[in-house]
Amino acid sequence: GAGVSQSPSNKVTEKGKDVELRCDPISGHTALYWYRQRLGQGLEFLIYFQGNSAPDKSGLPSDRFSAERTGESVSTLTIQRTQQEDSAVYLCASRELAGGSSFVDTQYFGPGTRLTVL
Amino acid sequence: GESVGLHLPTLSVQEGDNSIINCAYSNSASDYFIWYKQESGKGPQFIIDIRSNMDKRQGQRVTVLLNKTVKHLSLQIAATQPGDSAVYFCAENIGGGSYIPTFGRGTSLIVHP
Numbered sequence: 001g002a003g004v005s006q007s008p009s010n011k012v013t014e015k016g017k018d019v020e021l022r023c024d025p026i027s028g029h030t031a032l033y034w035y036r037q038r039l040g041q042g043l044e045f046l047i048y049f050q051g052n053s054a055p056d057k058s059g060l061p062s063d064r065f066s067a068e069r070t071g072e073s074v075s076t077l078t079i080q081r082t083q084q085e086d087s088a089v090y091l092c093a094s095r096e097l098a099g100g101s102s103f104v105d106t107q108y109f110g111p112g113t114r115l116t117v118l
Numbered sequence: 119g120e121s122v123g124l125h126l127p128t129l130s131v132q133e134g135d136n137s138i139i140n141c142a143y144s145n146s147a148s149d150y151f152i153w154y155k156q157e158s159g160k161g162p163q164f165i166i167d168i169r170s171n172m173d174k175r176q177g178q179r180v181t182v183l184l185n186k187t188v189k190h191l192s193l194q195i196a197a198t199q200p201g202d203s204a205v206y207f208c209a210e211n212i213g214g215g216s217y218i219p220t221f222g223r224g225t226s227l228i229v230h231p
């Protein structure tokens with residue numbers, strides 16, 4: 001079946017502009033995550049949605065960052081007044097129930113959106 | 119501006135050799151650990167996981183070892199193939215109901231044919 005998809009795959013913007021990144025999770029996955037990955041670095045947690053619960057926003061680096069999710073489907077990550085340090089790959093992941101060879105729920109990642117702020 | 123020239127730890131091996139990728143984790147309360155593989159231009163892909171009440175777990179061509187005394191995790195890949203070339207990340211999760219794993223920086227594995 002289809003995996004996690006993200007759009008756009010690449011986004012170049014000017015400093016100070018707003019950007020919106022989209023994530024389509026795997027159908028039926030109730031949990032959805034956003035991460036940021038800077039060049040040569042690991043994944044930095046941004047925000048976590050689980051069903052109808054209030055999202056865990058503890059990883060958002062500033063109030064310029066926000067995210068929404070419609071039910072258990074599409075999510076958008078918005079960055080307002082972008083800065084050069086926002087340049088990174090933004091990864092989305094959705095999670096299924098534990099099963100198969102994994103102990104707990106497995107995260108499935110999308111290919112990411114590469115954001116470049118000039 | 120963003121730094122350039124950041125270099126990940128790199129492991130270079132010959133095809134057919136065994137590879138060992140190491141990871142030091144930070145939180146002694148972590149109860150669950152995961153290894154991911156990230157190929158260029160793609161998102162991370164789950165490889166194998168292990169709970170804190172285990173010290174070893176085997177998968178297909180991969181073995182994860184956990185040493186809680188020194189907070190160390192390793193991923194062993196047997197008979198490494200060129201297709202194994204990627205960045206490998208370990209991640210730890212504290213548990214307690216919220217599943218938000220913390221990722222390490224990653225190791226780049228280069229397999230030479």
